[in-house]
Amino acid sequence: xSYKIPMGPYHPGLEEPYKLDMICTGETVTDANxxxxxxxxxxxxxAESRNYIQVIALMERVCGxxxxxxxxxxxxxxxxxxxxxxxxxxxxxxVIVAELERLHSHxxxxxxxxxxxxxxxxxxxxxxxxEKVMDVLQAISGNRVNYSMNRIGGVNRDxxxxxxxxxxxxxIEAEMARTVIPIFTTSRTARSRCAGIGVLTHEKAxxxxxxGPTARASGLAQDLRHAAPYxxxxxxxxxxxxxxxxxxxxxxxxRALEIMESCRILRQALAKxxxxxxxxxxxxxxxxxxxxxxxxxxxxxxxxxxxxxxxxSRNPARIHVRTPTFANMPAIRWMVLGARLADTPLIxxxxxxxxxxxxx
Amino acid sequence: MTSLEFIPATLGIHExxxxxxxxxxxxxxxxxxxxxxxxxxxxxxxxxxxTAYELPKDEGLRLEYHWDxxxxxxxxxxxxxxxxxxxxxxxxxxxxxxxxxxxEGFAIDFVGRDYQPLLLREGQTPGVNLREExx
Numbered sequence: 284x285s286y287k288i289p290m291g292p293y294h295p296g297l298e299e300p301y302k303l304d305m306i307c308t309g310e311t312v313t314d315a316n317x318x319x320x321x322x323x324x325x326x327x328x329x330a331e332s333r334n335y336i337q338v339i340a341l342m343e344r345v346c347g348x349x350x351x352x353x354x355x356x357x358x359x360x361x362x363x364x365x366x367x368x369x370x371x372x373x374x375x376x377x378v379i380v381a382e383l384e385r386l387h388s389h390x391x392x393x394x395x396x397x398x399x400x401x402x403x404x405x406x407x408x409x410x411x412x413x414e415k416v417m418d419v420l421q422a423i424s425g426n427r428v429n430y431s432m433n434r435i436g437g438v439n440r441d442x443x444x445x446x447x448x449x450x451x452x453x454x455i456e457a458e459m460a461r462t463v464i465p466i467f468t469t470s471r472t473a474r475s476r477c478a479g480i481g482v483l484t485h486e487k488a489x490x491x492x493x494x495g496p497t498a499r500a501s502g503l504a505q506d507l508r509h510a511a512p513y514x515x516x517x518x519x520x521x522x523x524x525x526x527x528x529x530x531x532x533x534x535x536x537x538r539a540l541e542i543m544e545s546c547r548i549l550r551q552a553l554a555k556x557x558x559x560x561x562x563x564x565x566x567x568x569x570x571x572x573x574x575x576x577x578x579x580x581x582x583x584x585x586x587x588x589x590x591x592x593x594x595x596s597r598n599p600a601r602i603h604v605r606t607p608t609f610a611n612m613p614a615i616r617w618m619v620l621g622a623r624l625a626d627t628p629l630i631x632x633x634x635x636x637x638x639x640x641x642x643x
Numbered sequence: 644m645t646s647l648e649f650i651p652a653t654l655g656i657h658e659x660x661x662x663x664x665x666x667x668x669x670x671x672x673x674x675x676x677x678x679x680x681x682x683x684x685x686x687x688x689x690x691x692x693x694t695a696y697e698l699p700k701d702e703g704l705r706l707e708y709h710w711d712x713x714x715x716x717x718x719x720x721x722x723x724x725x726x727x728x729x730x731x732x733x734x735x736x737x738x739x740x741x742x743x744x745x746x747e748g749f750a751i752d753f754v755g756r757d758y759q760p761l762l763l764r765e766g767q768t769p770g771v772n773l774r775e776e777x778x
Binding site for chain 2: 316318319320323325327328360363364489490491492505507509510511573574575576577578585587589591601603605609610612613642
């Protein structure tokens with residue numbers, strides 16, 4: 284006998300409001316349907332009534348985790364429409380803050396995954412690591428969530444204490460190598476909860492157009508930092524970890540290894556941080572009529588902004604945001620097919636979904 | 644790797660690519676969106692998104708389809724005479740949510756597919772992103 288089990292929109296197994304209706308036979312999921320929109324704020328429409336300063340603050344609030352990525356992508360698009368190029372130091376600071384944000388996002392996710400596996404101690408370890416990153420972000424920007432780092436033509440704040448970042452990088456690398464990666468890879472509990480669970484095949488991942496760690500865990504080697512470098516990424520040496528199994532364990536491993544790669548990028552960026560200005564110095568901007576598009580590799584995958592402007596206007600004519608979870612979320616339906624009901628919260632969490640981003 | 648320069652001829656388009664605003668643009672001419680989707684599938688381009696624009700009064704709507712080819716962002720604009728266009732969902736699974744979102748935001752009908760509500764709830768009227776309220 285088949286029966287429908289609704290999960291959400293408000294459910295202890297979900298981090299944010301959305302709804303997954305699962306058709307089950309016994310404990311096995313045979314079909315699923317997703318509903319989103321519970322965080323819909325009409326931000327794209329609202330952006331059309333904000334000027335070029337206000338719109339940066341508005342778009343920073345699309346997402347509470349990767350807020351910096353949204354302003355980075357938006358500012359890059361607006362720089363395309365104003366013809367401005369940020370100075371080299373600003374490009375490096377953009378890389379540093381983007382990688383700090385990736386570290387905090389991935390350690391947050393690892394903690395949540397550990398909690399869903401029943402690994403409370405690992406949850407605390409991951410959140411302790413995340414706190415170190417948050418402390419650095421707060422020291423740089425004065426904020427723990429919306430850092431206000433990006434502006435048209437550069438960044439608002441300097442990196443005044445590179446040694447503090449290096450100390451944090453060393454602490455994270457040591458703890459990842461000593462505890463997190465070995466336990467996630469060798470613990471019998473972690474393996475039994477993750478290996479072979481929530482599989483997204485290479486073919487299905489390509490067909491669904493998934494992005495970021497979700498794509499790389501299904502064998503799709505795509506990373507905009509390599510394929511279409513922005514800011515100062517062209518000057519960094521790093522790998523984009525790729526796994527082939529497409530299961531929860533593969534997604535876990537990709538993110539764990541990406542934490543190590545982010546540390547590697549941070550070391551290089553801090554060592555090579557060039558002297559100079561933080562921004563072009565402009566505070567009034569003349570936008571060309573047209574559309575500019577920018578793409579950035581956020582912690583969850585590719586973010587794209589299309590920004591349209593009319594010359595002489597202070598407000599954008601249109602801003603369209605394609606977030607990574609918007610691309611990844613439809614694939615959940617295929618990941619949960621054939622899964623045990625008890626595994627579905629972890630499977631959903633394994634794409635690191637963000638519904639604030641998705642709904643906008 | 645497919646070189647960009649060969650794509651227009653494959654599609655029967657005589658116009659060259661125009662690189663502007665971070666996108667390689669190609670005017671599709673008489674090419675339908677379904678023919679375009681088939682061509683993008685053939686070269687293993689990765690679907691990114693569709694961006695909808697409400698143009699100034701009486702000029703209608705424009706849809707810009709984006710694919711990625713080896714890190715290069717491709718763009719194909721389609722001007723909509725009426726508020727409808729063929730769906731490519733059966734050719735490209737990745738368009739499912741964005742076609743549904745544009746249907747709800749701009750009341751554009753993607754012909755040839757069924758809809759389930761995405762951001763709206765059952766019974767709500769599509770067109771929430773249009774400048775004038777849809778009744």
